[in-house]
Structure formats: C-alpha cells, structure tokens
Amino acid sequence: MIPLIYHASYSKLALPSKHRFPSTKYRYLYQYLLEQKIASQSQFFASEKVTQNQLASIHCPNYVRGFITGTLDTKSMRRIGFPWSETLVERTLYSVAGTELTCLKAIEYGCAIHLSGGYHHAHHEFGSGFCIFNDMSYAALQALKQPNIETVLIFDCDVHQGDGTATITTVFDDIITCSIHCQQNFPARKQQSNYDIELPRGTTDKQYLETVQQALAYLIRLHQPDLIIYDAGVDIHADDNLGYLDISTTGIFVRDEDVIQQAKSAEIPIACVIGGGYSNDKDLLNIRHSQLFLAANTVWSE
Template identity: 80%
Template structure:
C-alpha cells in the first residue's frame, strides 16, 4: 500500500479574489485521485498539528510565536504573501506535521506522498513566497531522531530554488540539500544549498530528465542517505504561471518515476511532497500533480512483480 497524507484544512484558506496561490488545489487533487481510481480512501492518513515547541527546533521561537498568535508585523506577512487568519495557522501547522508523517510512513512502507508540502522559501526567522515554516528541513530533522536514520537527502525539483531549505538545513551536517531549479526565477537572491543545479529558461524534457537522473544517482552514491525527501513541484511545466522551464506533462511523469525508481533500486525510503504548481485551470493542475501518484503506483507495481 502507498500511504497518502492529507487534511481538509489544507484548502480551507480564505484569500482575496485573484490571489496567485491556488489554495483549493489540495482539495481538488484529493477528489481527483479518488474519482480517477488513482487512490483509495483507505490509503489516506492525517497528521495532528505540529507544536510550537517542536517548530522552534529549526525556527526562531519569537517568529513562531508571533505567527501563531497573529502578532507578526505587516511587512513580515506581506513577505509571506498571505493575510493572517486562524485557518492559515491551522493549515500551516497541519501541513508541516503532514510532511513529518509522510517521512514516517515512507520509512515503514518504502514510499509515501503528501498532498501538500514543499514550503522551501521559509527561513529561520521569516517566511517568504507563500512559505511560513520549512516542512522539509523540519521533517528531515525529526527523521534523524528515528532509529537507523543517520542522513537525510532533501532533493528539491521545484522550479524555484529552495533558499529557505538551504539556510535552515545549514546547521545540520547530516541533512544534505540539493535544489534543481530555473536560474532566472524567484527568489532573486539565491542561497547556498549543498548542491545547486541551475537550469536556463526554456530547458526542455531531454536535458532536464538527464540532469535530474544523473544528479540523484551521484548524490545517492556519494552520501548514501537513509531517507530521501523529494519535492516534486510541477511548476516546471511549460504552461505553469510562475515557471520558465519547458517541461511537458509526460516529462513530469518521467521525472517522478525516475526519482522513485532510483530510491527503490537502492532501498532508500522516499517521502514525496507535491510542491509548487500554478494554473488558473484546476483540471490541468490535477493532471500535472497526479503524475507523481501515477509514477509511484507504477514503480510499486513493478517492484511487487519482481
């Protein structure tokens, strides 16, 4: 069974009309997976909200407190990109915990997918780019407390650089960060991951897929991680509103299948988050994000037959 992590709060977020963040996509993706028979209700799990104290392991305690209590200043909230609300707090705390649970399920089952996550622009003491707390670094740090997990690789294939992941994970020698992203895109000021692969605008399937496959293979051989956290952002798509790469839907599927297959071949648990994806057409966004689930199902089926 492929465990899937989801909570209804992910899409319960009141935003101004024409806001760029597609908050409803999580709910619609959940429905789409069930309607298309890609997933079954029994596969879904929900996480309890992460605690303020636990978040302080990687974030400034004052920043965490001010956000949760609604006392963060206007400038800081503007940098995040959301108006503050109690529903924003709930979805944020549950989503961070969801990525942690995804890691736990991946360790138990080999692979798990979170229908949220990938908030890689969140730094130690501030949020940015629709990201408040860094679920990737937090989940990696929590996983390192588990038996037999001594090194975690965060493999970020969202179109934007994981700048917040780079800065929050820098304090942990046993968290390896890699970001494969479009060079000329948000954030304007890049940070230093352990590995940064910058791709020019207009990069298409062939070069992109070779880069992803070769980079992951190299990192696995060099670092031999005990867990991979994979940000499978679909904002690499040629028609994404905020991306500048020319990757097809078929290319997204091929990327996701390659990454998951490499993890299975090397017997490394892989926890996947859906990451970014921006479109005014929800049906198209469903199709793009669903490639991750289709790829995982294919890999699992192939491995069961062996």
C-alpha cells in the same frame, strides 16, 4: 500500499479572488485521485498539528509565536504573501506535521506521498514566497531521530530554488540539500544549498530529465542517504503561471518515475511532497500533480 497524507484544512484558506496561490488545489487533487481511482480512501492518513515547541527546533521561537498569535508585523506578512487568519495558522500547522508523517510512513512502507508540502522559502526567522514554516527541514530533522536514519537527502525539483531550506539546514551536517531549479526565477537572491543546479529559462524535457537522473544517482552514490525527501513541484511545466522551464506533462511523469525508481532500487525510503504548481485551470493542475501518484503506482506495482 503507498500511504497518502492529507488533511481537510489544507484548502480551508480564504484568499482574495485574484490571489496567485491556488489554495483549493489540495482538495481538488484529493477528490481527483479518488474519482480517477488513482488512490483509494484506505490509503489516506491525517496528521496532528505540529506544536510551537517543535517548530522552534528549526525556527526562531519569536517568529513562530508571532505567526501563530497573529502579531507579526505587516511587512513580515507581506513577505509571506498571505493575509493572516486563524485558518492559515491551522492549515500551516497541519501541513508541516503532514510532511513529518509522510517521512515516518515512507520509512515504514518504502514510499509515501503528501498532498501538500514543499514550503522551501521559509527561513529560520521569517517566511517568504507563500512559505511560512519549512516543512521539509523540520521533517528531515525529526526523521533523524528514527532508528537507522543517519543521513537525509532533501532532493528539491521545484522550479524555484529552496533558499530557506539551504539556510536552515546549513548547521545540520546530516541533512544534505540539492536544489534543481530555474536560474532566472524567484528568489532573486539565491542561497547556497549543498548542491545547486541552475537550469536556463526554457530548458526542455531531454536536458532536464538527464540532469535530474544524473544528479540523484550521484548523490545516492556519494552520500548513501537513509531517507530521501523529494519535492516534486510541477511548476516546471511549460504552461505554469510562475515557472519558466518548458517541461511537458509526460516529462513530469518520467522525472517522478525515475526519482522514485532510483530510491526503490537503492532501497532508500522516499517521502514525496507535491510542491509548487500554479494554474487557473484546476483540471490541468490536477493532471500535473497526479503524475507523481501515477509514477509511484507504476514503480511500486512492479
């Protein structure tokens, strides 16, 4: 069984009608996976909320407190990209904890998938680009407390650079970060991950898949991580609203299958988050995000 992490709060977020963030995609994906029999109800787990003290392990306590209490200034909220609300706080706290739970389940079962996560633009003292708290950095740090977990690799294949992850984890030698992203895309000012692989606008399947395969194989050989946190963003798709690569739906499946297969072959637990994906068509977005689950099922049924 592949554990799947989901909480109903993920899509309980009221946004202006023309807002670019598809907040309902989490609920639609959950329903789609069950309807298409890609997953069963017995696979799903829900986390508790992360606490302020726990978030302070990677974020400035004043920033954490300001967001949770709704006292951040207008400029800070504008940088995040969301209007503040209690539902935003709820879904954020559950989602961060959800990625931590995904890591714990991956360590137990070998693979686990979070129907949220990948908020890699959140920095120590501020949020950015629809990201408030950096769930992958937090989950990596918590995972290092588990027996036999001495090195964690955050392998970020979202189309945007994981700039917040890069800045937060720079003080943690046992967290290795790799971001494979489109160079001509947000954020304009890139930060330094342990490994940054920048792809030109319009990159197609062949070059992209070779890059991902070779990069992960190299990182596994060199660092021998005890856990991989994989950001399987689908904003690499050719028709994504916020991505500038030219990757097909089949390309997404092949990428996810290869990443999960490499982890399994190396006997490294892999915790997957769905990351970014932007489309006004919920059905197309369901199909793109579901490739991760189909790939995991394929690898783990072998």
